[in-house]
Amino acid sequence: MSKKMKSVYGDVKENYSFKIKLKSTILFIWFLILTIICLLPIYILIINATRSHTEIANGLSFIPGGNLGQNFKRVFTSPEYKIAYNALHGYKNSLFITCCSTFLTVFFSALTAYGIHVYDFKLKEISYSVILLVMMVPMQVTSAGFVSFMSDLKLTNTYWPLILPSIAAPAVVYFMRSYMKSSFPLDIVEAARIDGCGEFRTFLSIAIPMMKPAIAVQAIFAFIASWNNFYTPNMILISVDMKKKTLPMMVSALQSSDKFNDYGAIYLAIALSIIPIIIAYVLLSRFIIAGVALGGVKE
The missing domain is CATH 1.10.3720.10 (MetI-like)
Known part of the structure; x- marks a missing residue:
């Protein structure tokens, strides 16, 4: 195979590899977004289960609270x-x-x-x-x-x-x-x-x-x-x-x-x-x- 043919083959292979990586990256980001959309409500539910009534009324939080024991006791x-x-x-x-x-x-x-x-x-x-x-x-x-x-x-x-x-x-x-x-x-x-x-x-x-x-x-x-x-x-x-x-x-x-x-x-x-x-x-x-x-x- 001539040097020119090898060069063309290498460019095609590199271009194809780039397209595969780009497609994989886009799919990974898309599925990551879908996963976050699906799991975020469950995560917020679990977080709110550890917070007090006042903390929940004050607004959204992604950090667990310290009221889990009291909530268990009440329930x-x-x-x-x-x-x-x-x-x-x-x-x-x-x-x-x-x-x-x-x-x-x-x-x-x-x-x-x-x-x-x-x-x-x-x-x-x-x-x-x-x-x-x-x-x-x-x-x-x-x-x-x-x-x-x-x-x-x-x-x-x-x-x-x-x-x-x-x-x-x-x-x-x-x-x-x-x-x-x-x-x-x-x-x-x-x-x-x-x-x-x-x-x-x-x-x-x-x-x-x-x-x-x-x-x-x-x-x-x-x-x-x-x-x-x-x-x-x-x-x-x-x-x-x-x-x-x-x-x-x-x-x-x-x-x-x-x-x-x-x-x-x-x-x-x-x-x-x-x-x-x-x-x-x-x-x-x-x-x-x-x-x-x-x-x-x-x-």
């Missing part, structure tokens, strides 16, 4: 706060509802998506279209009829209306089927049938492991949605004792009542309520990245 030992907020019962009630709802959502949505994807039947596309149509109907439109129906069944002031409807999750079914269309070959089902594996066992032993990333993503979303759900429990759990209410309902009672005017204690109660969401994300996020080809068909 957990003050008689007036115990009337509206009981962390132990709130966590227990919300965790029970959320865990049951999350399991039913991801399991039956995966089962429905598996059935639509694997089996051929006459009303297959119509059934899927109906699921998509149901997904477009907001909860607020059907809430009055839902509460009336639950009242007729005498299920108000119970947890069943907050758990059982989770079986029908059209958006999750749509996501699961889209994932299976791209990552779940039908050849593996045929191979399992030839080996004598039953249909339900095929779903449990082959489909579920291959769908772990999709299940993990939807489990996180379902957990967060159920844990933060205030609208439906507020309609169903009308006259139950405060100890049977969910944690978001307890936090809302603290925020809306004029009796509780200590912002530091309220921020602490809100900060404590997001801990299970963080734990759920930490436990499930590894499945999103890990083994997408788990159980896949090898050529």
Whole structure:
């Protein structure tokens, strides 16, 4: 190669390297900004949980305060706060509802998506279209009829209306089927049938492991949605004792009542309520990245 060709090649390589570095730098700055936007409210929430009511009222601060112990004392030992907020019962009630709802959502949505994807039947596309149509109907439109129906069944002031409807999750079914269309070959089902594996066992032993990333993503979303759900429990759990209410309902009672005017204690109660969401994300996020080809068909 001549010196001129080497020079041109070197310039092209240097120019290409510069473009790659510039693009990487821009993307890094952009994702850094997005990260700050996402984490800043949580950081301010945690900081305010350590400050007093007066300090919060005086303005924003990014430096932790020294009132964390007093806020804990007020939230957990003050008689007036115990009337509206009981962390132990709130966590227990919300965790029970959320865990049951999350399991039913991801399991039956995966089962429905598996059935639509694997089996051929006459009303297959119509059934899927109906699921998509149901997904477009907001909860607020059907809430009055839902509460009336639950009242007729005498299920108000119970947890069943907050758990059982989770079986029908059209958006999750749509996501699961889209994932299976791209990552779940039908050849593996045929191979399992030839080996004598039953249909339900095929779903449990082959489909579920291959769908772990999709299940993990939807489990996180379902957990967060159920844990933060205030609208439906507020309609169903009308006259139950405060100890049977969910944690978001307890936090809302603290925020809306004029009796509780200590912002530091309220921020602490809100900060404590997001801990299970963080734990759920930490436990499930590894499945999103890990083994997408788990159980896949090898050529």
